[in-house]
């Protein structure tokens with residue numbers, strides 16, 4: 668899997684997020700209390716971009732139907748409002764590490 672420098676640590680302060688194209692994959696980088704996580708950038712319900720959602724602690728809320736996901740492991744925290752689906756997939760997560768001031772993500776080819 669390619670390793671891609673996606674951002675500088677200083678570009679994503681605690682409590683914020685950034686959607687970035689890494690190789691051929693768009694990822695959402697979140698900073699939860701100084702620790703960084705990488706997930707798929709769109710909601711696993713109907714592919715709404717998660718960048719426009721709200722990050723609260725380790726939870727990202729999709730602003731389309733208010734599903735919520737734990738960005739540290741991709742797990743579904745809350746199902747979408749108004750849908751009878753009893754299950755949606757977790758978010759894909761990607762290995763991430765910090766090298767100096769660089770955030771490096773491993774993404775599929």
Ligand code: FES
Pocket residue numbers: 710711712713714715729730731732733734747748
């Ligand atoms: S698209 Fe995200 S909750 Fe429906």
